[in-house]
Amino acid sequence: xxxxxxxxxxxxxxxxxxxxxxxxxxxxxxxxxxxxxxxxxxxxxxxxxxxxxxxxxxxxxxxxxxxxxxxxxxxxxxxxxxxxxxxxxxxxxxxxxxxxxxxxxxxxxxxxxxxxxxxxxxxxxxxxxxxxxxxxxxxxxxxxxxxxxxxxxxxxxxxxxxxxxxxxxxxxxxxxxxxxxxxxxxxxxxxxxxxxxxxxxxxxxxxxxxxxxxxxxxxxxxxxxxxxxxxxxxxxxxxxxxxxxxxxxxxxxxxxxxxxxxxxxxxxxxxxxxxxxxxxxxxxxxxxxxxxxxxxxxxxxxxxxxxxxxxxxxxxxxxxxxxxxxxxxxxxxxxxxxxxxxxxxxxxxxxxxxxxxxxxxxxxxxxxxxxxxxxxxxxxxxxxxxxxxxxxxxxxxxxxxxxxxxxxxxxxxxxxxxxxxxxxxxxxxxxxxxxxxxxxxxxxxxxxxxxxxxxxxxxxxxxxxxxxxxxxxxxxxxxxxxxxxxxxxxxxxxxxxxxxxxxxxxxxxxxxxxxxxxxxxxxxxxxxxxxxxxxxxxxxxxxxxxxxxxxxxxxxxxxxxxxxxxxxxxxxxxxxxxxxxxxxxxxxxxxxxxxxxxxxxxxxxxxxxxxxxxxxxxxxxxxxxxxxxxxxxxxxxxxxxxxxxxxxxxxxxxxxxxxxxxxxxxxxxxxxxxxxxxxxxxxxxxxxxxxxxxxxxxxxxxxxxxxxxxxxxxxxxxxxxxxxxxxxxxxxxxxxxxxxxxxxxxxxxxxxxxxxxxxxxxxxxx
Amino acid sequence: xxxxxxxxxxxxxxxxxxxxxxxxxxxxxxxxxxxxxxxxxxxxxxxxxxxxxxxxxxxxxxxxxxxxxxxxxxxxxxxxxxxxxxxxxxxxxxxxxxxxxxxxxxxxxxxxxxxxxxxxxxxxxxxxx
Numbered sequence: 032x033x034x035x036x037x038x039x040x041x042x043x044x045x046x047x048x049x050x051x052x053x054x055x056x057x058x059x060x061x062x063x064x065x066x067x068x069x070x071x072x073x074x075x076x077x078x079x080x081x082x083x084x085x086x087x088x089x090x091x092x093x094x095x096x097x098x099x100x101x102x103x104x105x106x107x108x109x110x111x112x113x114x115x116x117x118x119x120x121x122x123x124x125x126x127x128x129x130x131x132x133x134x135x136x137x138x139x140x141x142x143x144x145x146x147x148x149x150x151x152x153x154x155x156x157x158x159x160x161x162x163x164x165x166x167x168x169x170x171x172x173x174x175x176x177x178x179x180x181x182x183x184x185x186x187x188x189x190x191x192x193x194x195x196x197x198x199x200x201x202x203x204x205x206x207x208x209x210x211x212x213x214x215x216x217x218x219x220x221x222x223x224x225x226x227x228x229x230x231x232x233x234x235x236x237x238x239x240x241x242x243x244x245x246x247x248x249x250x251x252x253x254x255x256x257x258x259x260x261x262x263x264x265x266x267x268x269x270x271x272x273x274x275x276x277x278x279x280x281x282x283x284x285x286x287x288x289x290x291x292x293x294x295x296x297x298x299x300x301x302x303x304x305x306x307x308x309x310x311x312x313x314x315x316x317x318x319x320x321x322x323x324x325x326x327x328x329x330x331x332x333x334x335x336x337x338x339x340x341x342x343x344x345x346x347x348x349x350x351x352x353x354x355x356x357x358x359x360x361x362x363x364x365x366x367x368x369x370x371x372x373x374x375x376x377x378x379x380x381x382x383x384x385x386x387x388x389x390x391x392x393x394x395x396x397x398x399x400x401x402x403x404x405x406x407x408x409x410x411x412x413x414x415x416x417x418x419x420x421x422x423x424x425x426x427x428x429x430x431x432x433x434x435x436x437x438x439x440x441x442x443x444x445x446x447x448x449x450x451x452x453x454x455x456x457x458x459x460x461x462x463x464x465x466x467x468x469x470x471x472x473x474x475x476x477x478x479x480x481x482x483x484x485x486x487x488x489x490x491x492x493x494x495x496x497x498x499x500x501x502x503x504x505x506x507x508x509x510x511x512x513x514x515x516x517x518x519x520x521x522x523x524x525x526x527x528x529x530x531x532x533x534x535x536x537x538x539x540x541x542x543x544x545x546x547x548x549x550x551x552x553x554x555x556x557x558x559x560x561x562x563x564x565x566x567x568x569x570x571x572x573x574x575x576x577x578x579x580x581x582x583x584x585x586x587x588x589x590x591x592x593x594x595x596x597x598x599x600x601x602x603x604x605x606x607x608x609x610x611x612x613x614x615x616x617x618x619x620x621x622x623x624x625x626x627x628x629x630x631x632x633x634x635x636x637x638x639x640x641x642x643x644x645x646x647x648x649x650x651x652x653x654x655x656x657x658x659x660x661x662x663x664x665x666x667x668x669x670x671x672x673x674x675x676x677x678x679x680x681x682x683x684x685x686x687x688x689x690x691x692x693x694x695x696x697x698x699x700x701x702x703x704x705x706x707x708x709x710x711x712x713x714x715x716x717x718x719x720x721x722x723x724x725x726x727x728x729x730x731x732x733x734x735x736x737x738x739x740x741x742x743x744x745x746x747x748x749x750x751x752x753x754x755x756x757x758x759x760x761x762x763x764x765x766x767x768x769x770x771x772x773x774x775x776x777x778x779x780x781x782x783x784x785x786x787x788x789x790x791x792x793x794x795x796x797x
Numbered sequence: 798x799x800x801x802x803x804x805x806x807x808x809x810x811x812x813x814x815x816x817x818x819x820x821x822x823x824x825x826x827x828x829x830x831x832x833x834x835x836x837x838x839x840x841x842x843x844x845x846x847x848x849x850x851x852x853x854x855x856x857x858x859x860x861x862x863x864x865x866x867x868x869x870x871x872x873x874x875x876x877x878x879x880x881x882x883x884x885x886x887x888x889x890x891x892x893x894x895x896x897x898x899x900x901x902x903x904x905x906x907x908x909x910x911x912x913x914x915x916x917x918x919x920x921x922x923x924x925x926x
Contacts, residue, residue: 100925179922195926210925403801415808423816430824441827445839448823452816564859621881640880641854680849703848726851728864739851760856760880 034084034172041077042167044070045160052153056251064149068139071156075132078163082129085122085171089115094210095197097175098122104215106590114225115216120349120368121171123229128162130237135159138241138265145261145794150248154382158240158338161375168367176207183207218615218622221590224283232280232303235273236341239306241265242313243338243383246331250386255327255394259317262334264790266314269337271783273307278776287624292557293772296446298353301428302344305421310337312417319410322472324397326411328387333418335383340425342379346372353431353443404477409467416459423452454507461514461550464543465521487524491516508554515554519547535789542782545775552771556634562764564640567597569757577601578635582759585642591615595639595759599628610639610761634766643758648743649725654736663720664689667738668696670729679703682729684738686722688715699724699740712743720744825894830871834897841894842867842902846885854880865893865902874901882907 051067054060085098089112094100102122103115117126135155142151176183176199184207189196199205216225242262249258280300281293294300313333316326347353350369402408426433427444434442469483494516495509503512526540565575567582574580579600588594594609608626615622625638652658652667659665668685675681680703687696697713699722712723720742727738825841833840844867846852852863861877875893885891888909895904 094925100922175922182922208926210922212925214921214925403804408801412808415805419812419816426816426820430820434824442824442841444820445823445825448819451819451823455815564856566856621885623880640859641856643854643856682849701849726853727849728851729849758856760854760859762859762880 032172032174034081035167035170037077037081037084038163038166038170038172041074041081042160042163044077045074045156045163048074048156049153049160052149052156055149056153059149067149067152071135071139071152071159074156074159074163075136078125078128078132081166081171082116082125085116085125086113089113092213094213095175095207096171097173097178098171100175100210100213102213102216104213107216107221110223110226111216111221114220114229117229117233118216118220118225121166121169123233124162124165124169125171126229127233127236128159128166130234131155131159131162131240134234134237134241142261147245147248147252147258147261150251151244153251154244154247155240157382158244158379161379164371165368168371174207175209183209218613219288222283222287224279224287228276228279228283231272232276235269235276235303235307236345238265238269238272239310239337239341241269242310242334243379246334247383247386250331250390253390253393255390256320256324259320259330260790260794263314263317263321264787264794266310266317266334266337267783267786267790270307270310270314271780271787273303273310274776274783275780277303277307282773286627294557296427296449298428299348301424301449302348305344305424305428306337306340308417308421308424309333309340312414312421313337315410315414315417319407323407324395325407327394327397328391329414331387333414335387339376339380339383340421342372342376343425346376347428347432404470404480406467406470406472409463409470413460413463413467416456416463420453420456420460423456424449427452454511457550458511458514461511461518461547464546465514465518468521468525468540468543487517487520490520502559503554505558508558511554512551515547515550518543519551522547535785535792538782538784538786538789540782541785542779545777545779545782547775548771548778549775552768552773552775555768556766556772560764560766562762565761565763566643567759567761569759575763576635576765578763580637580761580763595642597637597759597761599635599637601635606635608635608637610637612639612642629770631770632768634769636764636766638762638764640760640762643760649739649741651737651739654733654738660742662690665722665740670727670738672729682724682727684713684724684727686713686740688722690715690718690720697722701727718744829867829869830873830902831869833902837896839894839896841892843890843892844868846888846891847872852881865891875904876901877904877907879905879907882909885909 048067048070051063051070055064055067087093088096088099089103092099092103092105098119098121099115102118103112107115115122117123135152138155139148139152142148176197184199184205186203186205188204189206193208195209195211196206197209199207242265245258245262245265249255249262252258277300280303284295285293310333313330313336316329316333320326320330346369350372352369427448430444431441434440465487469480491513495513498512499509503509522540522543526537526544529537529540561576563575565573565580567573567580569582569584572579572581581598581600583596583598585593585595588611590613592611592613594611597608597610599606599608606628608628610626611624613622621641623639625636627637628635650658650660650665652665654667654669657664657666666687666689668687670682670684672683673681680701682701682703684699684701685696686699687694689695695716697715699713700711701724702709702711710724712721714721721744723741723743725739725741728735730736825839827843828836828840830842830844833842842865844865847864847866850864852861854861859879861879861881863875863877863881864872865875866872877893877895885907890909892908893902893904894906894908895902897903
């Protein structure tokens with residue numbers, strides 16, 4: 032069909048562009064270059080057209096496309112409807128390809144002005160080709176009848192009852208019935224974060240390919256020095272985009288998914304964190320190379336790894352290789368995608384590292400001439416710490432693969448692995464980011480350094496003592512707090528000096544201030560949070576963690592959701608939180624969203640667990656035993672259980688009820704044909720009293736075998752049943768100083784922005 | 798120069814040893830209930846929720862109790878610290894992380910796999926016609 036054809040044309044064009052650019056690299060022909068450009072632009076036009084078509088199909092509910100049917104529905108509000116574009120595998124690759132293509136147009140102009148176009152675009156367009164290839168393999172425009180041929184494809188007359196159909200092949204009177212409604216977007220994704228987070232994250236993934244393309248093209252050009260200047264602003268840009276994407280993901284998890292925290296060391300989160308850490312390391316070693324020419328090879332290796340690791344992450348999270356070890360559910364995309372991703376990793380690694388080894392001896396060796404007490408060495412140690420953190424996280428995330436190879440059995444690491452391994456590195460990073468600011472290039476005088484250290488050390492010690500009395504008493508945390516405060520104060524002091532001189536140079540200080548504040552926020556909000564499960568009976572005030580809470584009732588919200596209102600009182604201030612719970616899908620899974628009171632020094636986080644409805648009219652009976660309920664004797668005799676293909680599981684109870692001297696055996700039933708069990712009540716003759724199974728344990732052991740019956744229709748005289756109220760069960764927690772995490776993020780991003788502006792100006796000046 | 802190489806190599810070797818030992822320590826093995834019963838450490842067990850049997854949330858203790866059958870058809874009572882997870886009803890498979898305690902499996906984490914939601918199946922398409 033049309034969409035799939037366009038994707039194939041775009042793929043052919045981008046491959047051609049790669050080849051032509053490579054020819055230009057060899058013979059510098061201006062004419063060939065024009066064609067190479069043209070084909071690149073054609074490929075971008077193809078991907079843009081395909082994306083526009085997809086958006087059009089989604090907005091117009093064209094459910095004859097499997098992808099549109101699978102992820103969208105007619106009841107979604109417009110922004111969410113648009114976001115279903117990238118809700119699945121195919122669409123998210125298309126988004127990635129789209130951003131890569133478009134940013135390539137910018138890079139084409141940028142590199143062309145700096146004499147890098149042929150080499151850079153050859154590599155970049157190869158990366159673009161790979162992304163389009165994913166769409167060729169997994170066609171986002173697959174017709175729905177190809178997925179469900181037995182359900183939807185028909186031959187012959189179209190019955191008059193069918194209104195929504197498409198002729199597949201009219202000559203052979205082959206037609207397909209088209210759904211009138213889509214399956215809809217996963218409820219957990221129905222949230223405004225879905226509109227922005229994936230977009231920023233994929234821009235981040237896109238930007239990680241830029242350092243790779245620069246490194247490879249520099250080696251092609253045998254330019255081992257000046258490429259750093261051209262590439263630096265883009266590496267910082269990549270770090271900014273990916274960093275923003277990661278933090279937004281964390282905020283999404285915290286604010287709506289109700290994971291309780293913003294970070295869970297899940298493979299999906301880790302897999303975007305790792306390339307980011309490596310990119311940060313490369314920014315630092317690039318800085319060292321700019322100053323005195325060292326770390327030439329390191330910079331090639333790190334820049335290439337930024338992208339290779341994005342590919343590896345994509346492989347880990349998209350190929351189904353992690354099995355059951357991740358909270359995120361991934362569809363097994365089929366062997367095609369698995370092998371294609373492995374092939375692409377091998378291809379780009381072979382290209383990059385093959386070139387590196389062939390150029391290895393040519394690369395100038397700059398003898399390292401700095402002392403242990405120099406800014407270069409601090410940069411080196413800082414970059415190493417970042418790389419080690421990345422290595423540990425990669426190893427932990429790859430644990431299912433590693434253990435499968437070594438032991439033949441899959442196992443994942445406990446999240447504590449990441450905390451244990453990265454905490455010492457975090458301390459090192461914090462200390463180095465402080466000391467690094469005080470040190471001079473080449474060599475520093477030790478006594479001058481000590482003098483400068485005095486003020487920040489005193490301030491940090493003071494802050495550490497204060498936090499100790501606030502409750503931060505764990506040895507590792509004390510060290511981490513001291514290191515982070517040290518990073519904060521040295522960078523603030525140096526930052527003030529820099530701003531007085533030249534504010535444009537303050538990017539580094541600001542970014543480090545941001546990291547230090549984030550570290551302090553991590554300790555406070557993740558290590559020293561307070562959590563408590565609280566039962567809130569309607570209308571009754573309960574005090575927990577110093578907050579007085581009253582559950583007042585619930586009200587329906589849009590799209591089948593329910594908001595549960597809880598009044599919260601603290602020191603005379605009153606708030607209302609409305610956590611949300613709702614049943615989703617045919618099988619009625621419970622989805623919960625927390626609500627947060629955002630105070631300056633802390634968040635009060637209320638996560639709903641369940642709503643317990645009073646259960647006055649229930650009786651639990653063990654097998655063979657009799658219970659009395661409202662004057663009736665109810666005996667659990669036995670049950671019969673059958674399992675057939677047509678009916679599924681079918682269970683019939685034998686219950687003997689004695690009322691007013693009359694005995695009767697009744698049979699409430701339960702059937703279960705995949706999904707939720709269906710219960711059918713049994714009536715006691717001439718009474719209007721019904722018995723329904725609520726739950727049962729069919730154990731063979733009579734001590735365990737029991738049933739709980741719901742009994743309705745009895746004229747209930749005892750007031751005790753009526754007076755019971757519903758109870759909302761919530762998990763309440765206090766997250767101290769969590770705002771530091773968000774403030775730190777803003778400072779970090781601000782630092783990146785200032786640095787980008789400074790570095791771009793530098794390259795433009797020439 | 799030599800001093801720097803020495804410092805760097807000590808740091809690298811130390812980091813590697815530290816990482817490897819932590820990795821081995823914190824690995825949570827997959828096993829069935831029979832084996833999980835015999836080892837006294839945190840493990841993970843894959844299986845299915847026994848929907849026919851009772852499952853309940855104890856609000857006072859904030860624990861969710863249900864029955865789970867592993868791949869060898871051994872059925873065990875599982876007590877989870879926390880509420881019934883999102884998507885629990887839709888899960889075709891569950892993975893419980895925890896350890897055995899007094900005849901039941903005490904889980905502190907429960908993962909759910911729900912392919913039906915994400916992968917279109919024939920039943921689902923019929924409902925939307």
